[in-house]
Each structure stands twice: as C-alpha cells, then as structure tokens.
Amino acid sequence: MSNKKSLKHLRSKDELFVTNVSEYFKKNPGPDKRSIIQRTIQATGVSRRTIYRLWKERSKRAPYKPVDGFDESVIRNKIHEFYTYSRQLPTLKNLLTVLKTEIGFPGSRWLLRKTLRKMGFVWKRTTDNRKVLIEKPSIVRQRLAFYAKKKELEDKGYCLVYMDETWIDTAFTAKRCWQRDDLPGVIPPCNRGQRLLVVHAESRNGFIKGAQLVYKASSSSGDYHHEMNGQNFTKWLKEKLLPNLHSPSAIVMENASYHSMQAEKFPTSSSRKQEIKEWLRKQNIAFDDGLLKPQLLDLCRLHKLEPSYSVDQIIRRHGHEVLRLPPYHPDFNAIELIWSQLKILVRHRNFTFSYVNQHNKSNETVAISEQEEMDTHCQALETCDDVTRFVDVNLESVKEFNTDEKKDTMRIVDGNKA
Incomplete structure (x- = not known):
C-alpha cells in the first residue's frame, strides 16, 4: 500500500x-x-x-493586502463604537461583517484576529474595578493600618489564625477525564445537587483541630454568604474555634456583616425617638428633652464612638485578638490559598454525588492538608504583604515627588512669564 x-x-x-x-x-x-x-x-x-x-x-488566491495605519484606526474606532454606541460585544464575526462593509477588509477571521493581536488587543477574561477601588485613599489607609496592627500583634507573640467560609456542591466533580465510547468515565448529574458550607480556621501549624464545621445550605445557588448569619457564626466561634486555641492568637477575618455585628447599635433615622434618647442618656450626653428627632440624631453624630463589635468582645474575653482585613483584600487571607487545593481534591474523589459521601469527602480532604503546605502559604502571604507595603510606601513618595516637581515647574513658568 x-x-x-x-x-x-x-x-x-x-x-x-x-x-x-x-x-x-x-x-x-x-x-x-x-x-x-x-x-x-x-x-x-x-x-x-x-x-x-x-x-x-x-x-x-487573491494577493495579500496588508492592513495600513488608516485601517487600524478604523478597526480601533469600530471596536469602541461596539462598546459605547451599539452596546454589543465586538466578536470576530460581528466585527468582520462591519469592516467588510465599511472599509472592504480583505481577509478572513484569521487575518482579523492576527491584526487585532498586532494592534495590542487580547481576548481574555473581563476584570472588575477592584484595582481602582483598592487604591482609594481610605482603602490605602486601612491597608497600612492592617500592616501596622499585624506587626504589633506578631511582636507581642500572637499566633495568626486565618478563618473563612467556602462552599462545595454534591455534584462538584471533574469536568474533564479520559474517556471513550465504551468507557464514559465520570458522568455528573444535570443539576448541582445540595450545597455544603465549610467553615474552618488555620494557622502556620495547619488547620485548627476541632474547628471544622460542614453543614447543608438551604439554597444551592447565589452567594453562599447569606447562608451564614451572626447567630450561627457566634455559635461556631464559641463551640468550635475558641475552645481549640491553646495559645494567644490573633484571628484574621474579613468584614462580612455577620462578623461585624455591633455590640451596641448606633441610632439611625429608623430608630424611635425614645431609643435615641436612651442611647444619649447611656453615653451621659446632656440634651434638651424638647428637641426633635433630627436634632437628636445630629447630637448623636457629634458624639459617635468607634464601632464595638460583639464578636471582638467574645474573642478578647478568651484572651485573643481580632485582625480585620482591609476591604477588597481577600488575597491577604492565607486560608483562601488552601480552599482551591481542597476543591481540586474533592473534584478528583467525588463519584457518588450524594450528600453523605460529599460530607465525608470534605472531612477527608481537610485531613489530607499537611503542615508544610500551610507554612508555605503563610510565607508566601508574608512576602506578598511585604511587597504590597513597599509599593504603598514608595508610591506615596513618588506622588509627593511628582507634586513637588510640578510645583517647581509652575514656578519656573511663572517666572519666565514675568
């Protein structure tokens, strides 16, 4: 042959x-x-x-006609029009149809893709405005305060304990596997199944033994944070975490609503007038009993105290401290680095898609995590903190330098004009 x-x-x-x-x-x-x-x-x-x-x-075949600068300018403007005026996603198919009509684009989708890449365009996952938010002055101030308090607690001998929540569905399994016609491999169910919530805490020495909580959520869709409330979190804190902390620890947590329940509620416009008066008397603030509600609220705002959280009080009564993450910085929580690894282990071991087995798998995967991995994640997080703090401090110096240089330039210009 x-x-x-x-x-x-x-x-x-x-x-x-x-x-x-x-x-x-x-x-x-x-x-x-x-x-x-x-x-x-x-x-x-x-x-x-x-x-x-x-x-x-x-x-x-027709001879290749290279795209010149004029055509590149048209392509760039058309992409901008798709986003601003048409309110459509400029896919290769849509963009090619428009360009063939308006400028007689000579090539195919392959040539258009090549041209877009040459112009610097990249088709990738969209991003949110978190990068902008974390550079707001108020967020930078909270981030620097976080660095300072973290160093102070470490110098006092506190052990950092990172806590967080995550979720796992009973149908959470591998999306790809080796298979053929007579051996289909993994066949996941059509629906997600029941959702499990996992609450845990870890330190440099590994997961805190006895602190794990796995329970079934009431819903399998949407944000899992609404499944946890202040009552459940306080119960887990008192019964699971605090009894198993045997040395002074600083518990690192985010600013979720159930982490930030105020011990004493500050009066708001929805508060009754009598409640506002009681709060003023409790704070030993003199006021005229004939004042109207808006005037009483203004008086409360003048004497507003730093918020005191009930969770913080519970933790401090047990000899520990609280270290709250700055907003929009979940990457400062070391346990976030381990959740993805745990989910990969669950994906590779889940073949039954039942609640009981998934509950057991969750417990097994937590037990598999070793102390060396935890220590590695904590070291990586410390390096990230040091780099971010270095950038914050030096960026402030650069801003001040640019501002002073701009002022000096303006003085020179004004002097030349004179």
Missing part, C-alpha cells in the same frame, strides 16, 4: 506545510538535478497530483 497522502486527508495546516516545503525547494534548488516536485514528494510523502492541486489553488 502506498504511503502517499491524498489531498482529502490533509488538513489546512498540512497543506500549508507542503506548500512551504515546495516554495523552499524553489528558492534553494540544491546540487542534485532532481526536480522540485520530486524533492517535495520525497520530503512530504504526498502525491504529485496533490502538489499540483495545491499550487493551482495557491495561484487562484
């Missing part, structure tokens, strides 16, 4: 390869007297007829 390939068995990249080989032999004849066809046949293994067909198709 001949080992020569026919054209119908060649893919587009194979056709391009054969064409490029023949073009190379045209430019480099070589010392022997063999023809270009013979050398191409010997090098690629395709038939003579296939090579002639490829040459014929190549001769029929």
Whole structure:
C-alpha cells in the first residue's frame, strides 16, 4: 500500500506545510538535478497530483493586502463604537461583517484576529474595578493600618489564625477525564445537587483541630454568604474555634456583616425617638428633652464612638485578638490559598454525588492538608504583604515627588512669564 497522502486527508495546516516545503525547494534548488516536485514528494510523502492541486489553488488566491495605519484606526474606532454606541460585544464575526462593509477588509477571521493581536488587543477574561477601588485613599489607609496592627500583634507573640467560609456542591466533580465510547468515565448529574458550607480556621501549624464545621445550605445557588448569619457564626466561634486555641492568637477575618455585628447599635433615622434618647442618656450626653428627632440624631453624630463589635468582645474575653482585613483584600487571607487545593481534591474523589459521601469527602480532604503546605502559604502571604507595603510606601513618595516637581515647574513658568 502506498504511503502517499491524498489531498482529502490533509488538513489546512498540512497543506500549508507542503506548500512551504515546495516554495523552499524553489528558492534553494540544491546540487542534485532532481526536480522540485520530486524533492517535495520525497520530503512530504504526498502525491504529485496533490502538489499540483495545491499550487493551482495557491495561484487562484487573491494577493495579500496588508492592513495600513488608516485601517487600524478604523478597526480601533469600530471596536469602541461596539462598546459605547451599539452596546454589543465586538466578536470576530460581528466585527468582520462591519469592516467588510465599511472599509472592504480583505481577509478572513484569521487575518482579523492576527491584526487585532498586532494592534495590542487580547481576548481574555473581563476584570472588575477592584484595582481602582483598592487604591482609594481610605482603602490605602486601612491597608497600612492592617500592616501596622499585624506587626504589633506578631511582636507581642500572637499566633495568626486565618478563618473563612467556602462552599462545595454534591455534584462538584471533574469536568474533564479520559474517556471513550465504551468507557464514559465520570458522568455528573444535570443539576448541582445540595450545597455544603465549610467553615474552618488555620494557622502556620495547619488547620485548627476541632474547628471544622460542614453543614447543608438551604439554597444551592447565589452567594453562599447569606447562608451564614451572626447567630450561627457566634455559635461556631464559641463551640468550635475558641475552645481549640491553646495559645494567644490573633484571628484574621474579613468584614462580612455577620462578623461585624455591633455590640451596641448606633441610632439611625429608623430608630424611635425614645431609643435615641436612651442611647444619649447611656453615653451621659446632656440634651434638651424638647428637641426633635433630627436634632437628636445630629447630637448623636457629634458624639459617635468607634464601632464595638460583639464578636471582638467574645474573642478578647478568651484572651485573643481580632485582625480585620482591609476591604477588597481577600488575597491577604492565607486560608483562601488552601480552599482551591481542597476543591481540586474533592473534584478528583467525588463519584457518588450524594450528600453523605460529599460530607465525608470534605472531612477527608481537610485531613489530607499537611503542615508544610500551610507554612508555605503563610510565607508566601508574608512576602506578598511585604511587597504590597513597599509599593504603598514608595508610591506615596513618588506622588509627593511628582507634586513637588510640578510645583517647581509652575514656578519656573511663572517666572519666565514675568
């Protein structure tokens, strides 16, 4: 049987390869007297007829017309119009249709993709405005305060304990696997199943033994944070976490609503007038009993105290401290780095899709995590903190330098004008 390939068995990249080989032999004849066809046949293994067909198709193709600067400007403006005026996603298909109509774009989607990449466009996952929010002056101030308090607690000998919550569905399994027609591999159910919530805490020495809580959520969709409330969190804190902390610890937590329940509620516009008066009397603030409600609220705002959280009071009564993360900084929580690894382990071990088995798998995967991994994550987080703090401090210096330089330039300009 001949080992020569026919054209119908060649893919587009194979056709391009054969064409490029023949073009190379045209430019480099070589010392022997063999023809270009013979050398191409010997090098690629395709038939003579296939090579002639490829040459014929190549001769029929329209010559390549490069995209000039004017066309690139039009493409850039059209993409901007898709976002601002049409309010549509500029996919290759939509963009190519418009460009062929308006500027007679000569190429295919492949050429358009190549042109967009050359212009600096990248098709990637969309991002939110978190990068903007974390650079707000108020957030930077809270971030610097976090660094300072963290260092102060570490100098006093407190052990950092990171706590957080995550979720796992009973149908949480691998999305890809080795399979064929007679061996389908993993067959996940059509729905997500029941959702499990996992609450835990970890330190440099590993997960806190006895602090794990796994329970079934009432809903399997939406944000899992609404499944946890202040009562459940306080119960977990008193019964699971605090009894298992045997040395002075600083508990690192985010600013979720159930973490930030105020011990004494500050009066608001929805408070009754009598409640506002009681709060003022409790704070030993003198007021005229004939004042109206808006005037009483203004008086409360003048004497507003720093918020005191009931969770913080419970933790401090047990000899520990609280270290709250700055807003929009979940990456400062070391336990976030371990959740993804735990979910990968669950994916690779979940084949039954039942609540009981998934509950057991969650407990097993937590037990698999070793102390070395925890220590590695804590070290990586400390390095990230040091780098971020260095950037914050030096960025402030650069801003001050630029401001002073701008002022000096303005003085020089004003002097020249005079």
